[in-house]
Amino acid sequence: MSEQITSRNVPAWVLEQDKQLFKKLNDENLDLFLYHDVLLPVLNLQLEVEELAREEFNFVHKTIIQLIHGRINTIASLAHFMGLAESAINEKLTELYGLGFIEQHDDTVWQLTEIGTKNVFSDNPVRHVNRSLRICASSEQLLPSNAYRSKFIRTTELTEKNLSWVMLAEENQAIDLSHLKSIEFMTVTDKSHYNIPDEVQRIVEINDYEAGFQKTKLLITGDHSKNSNTEPSKAWIQFRDQFLELPLQKVPKLVSTIKWKQEKIFESIKRTLGSHNVDIGESIQQDQYGVIYAKVSSASVAWLSRKDESYLPNLIRCRTRSYGGRPFYRLYDGKRDVLNGHSLVLDISELDYGIISAANAMRELYLLVDGFFSTPYTERRTRDIQTYLKRKLASNERENYLELAQKFQLKEAIDWINGLGRRNEFE
Template identity: 30%
Template sequence: MAKKKKTTNPYFNVLKSYAEVLNSQIKQGEALFYVRDNLLPILNVKILVKERSREELSDIDLMIFKLIEQGISSVKSIVILTGLAEKLVTKHISEMAGRSFVEMNEGKLLLTDLGEETLEHGVPVRIVQRAFRYCAVSEQLLPRDAYQLPFTELDSLRSKEFTGRIRSNHILEESQLVNLKGMDLSLIESKRDLGITDEALAFGDIVGYSSGYLQTRLFLVGRSQPERAIVAFGKTCLEYDLKEILTTITALKDPDIVGKLSEFNQDQEQKQKLLFGQGEVKLDEFGLPIINITKANVEWLSKGVESGQQGILMCGTEHLAAKPIGLKAWGKFSSLSGLTIRYFLREKSLQDDAAKLRKYVEMCDAYMLTPRDEREYPTIAKYVEKTLPSKEIEQLRELAERYSIARISKTLPKQEVVVD
């Protein structure tokens, strides 16, 4: 019984990108400021490629090539010099002519350009047609993983499947006139990374192309603000020009984004979702929302709001940078999807709590990043016990309990039980 052929949804390859960016692309201290599926405009370019063949030249072919190169220009002369049968020589030359290695000019045999290159490389050189995916934004060839992603041709833009997907996607804008400078094989460092065969020698004429959109994922990352733009093609990621990418993100150019956020929060409140409390929304220089919390909801501060991190650990203060929290929005608020919000505490007592907790978490993170054989103390609890005053440890214990931060409670040294 024949095995059933497995079919995989190409969108699964897009999903791999999130883990790849988190695990391999984000540097120490960086965070995600914008994450969204995006449609990347590309060209499917059909081009002639000059390639070395994997087959070897026969001794007879090689001898005939060299004789023609030296000016021996007739079958009769080759027969006399080699002692081969005329029928055999004629057969080889016919095959060479059929592969465009030799040509007859005014009764003389001559090597073509392809024939000269074949002689130079010692193996047959052929011209084949290949198809490559070329980015219309960065004007460069796309990596091999790009061929495993969903692609929609321009002719299919009005299909129900595409218009249904487009609402949840950001579309990158291409140049009005796409430059094909990236199709220069001499500038490519790794052929394999771009799906080009090792045998390729040079690109020739373009014989056709089609336009469309490739399903990828866009990430804006940085420390205190977006500093890098990454487009992920499954497990392969490429950096794009940040300034060019920023100008194409509709959500960051929306003049009514503050109003939409306020409406979104009201909608969440009506659905009895846990919110941050009371505050005012403003935008930073990139158009990303910032909320100054004037009266915080302590229950929200104790909730895991981003990757299990409690709200109090994500909030900033006057002297502490806020960590971005992803905005999850659907339906009529889907235009907000992909954005992150940074929250700043304005209540003095909460600012102090946030500062103490953040400082402690960073201290613990630094300990864990230290190689095990270089650590002064065997456990983090022992390290804390020997590093911090007992009074400060008790304050941290109270804060960890108040904001339900189990990860902090577990790192603190155990309380001594006093028996009367």
């Protein structure tokens, strides 16, 4: 069942970037393995780039460049052909020299530079200017434009405060920048995405760089609903509403800056679940991708019927032997999220057989209802959920579902069966 996160059920306290995250997960039907603050190693490159200016050429500049290209290349000859005083020609030559278009061959003769030659047949000035670009030192990818809205922290300026409650991504020892040549083939849209002005045509030279870090979010995702041995399928770095997808083999290795952090998170999870009469004993553990797993040995009906940041009740969200379940992205102790960016998968396979049977049965009902509401309204053979369930289920099946829904206080399921559910429940 897809985790349909919408503005209707995203809590008000969720930051805007979290809303973008949930939307992306919903669009791609993925679950979070890890969602954590990370200090991303970044190179701030100082570049000399070639740009095609938006404004048209100064007429006098253009004429002088074309004349020099035609070997009319002294002050006297230029003044003669253009009908201007030599002092005026000398002033314009100084301007062109400052732009890097010409250079002196000897005391009297001027010649075009490489960039000056490119301007002979161009309607707009082609010039070399200095620009800065940032790349991820782990994946060697250009950072999107929103990355430039975050502070770049030089390596020499890192403090203990910067390292508090974050994970540090390791950078590559050797970084290949040859792919930056692809800038000359980028579309206007691509350039805008990477904070590259449309005027930039190519990179001439990398003059210098600074090594540092930026605080951002790392996402590792996969689909937990199919089985219990899920491998991650995608990873992103998030900069506000922009996501930089990383090949899984280039996901940076994470180094926790607080060694006792895992133990503290485990204790907080056990304490928070315990406050809801959910016992996980000592079963809690964490895999290599940051997903936390725990087996529930006992749980109250009240907690099983709750919805924690999802439209799915916990009874259905938890894992059983028959279903992979959905991770919990957040777990609040009343003040803060104790998961701190990790995902939690709870397994209720060891609970009473009646609870497991109810979980598996109600999951089938939710899948059936999800299929109904996922069908465009104009394409539905029946327009209301009660009629749909009557067509799909025998009367004794509906009665069994109703009994389970009442037992576990699943109000929306009761409404669906009784015909009280809103037409656009999931839309």
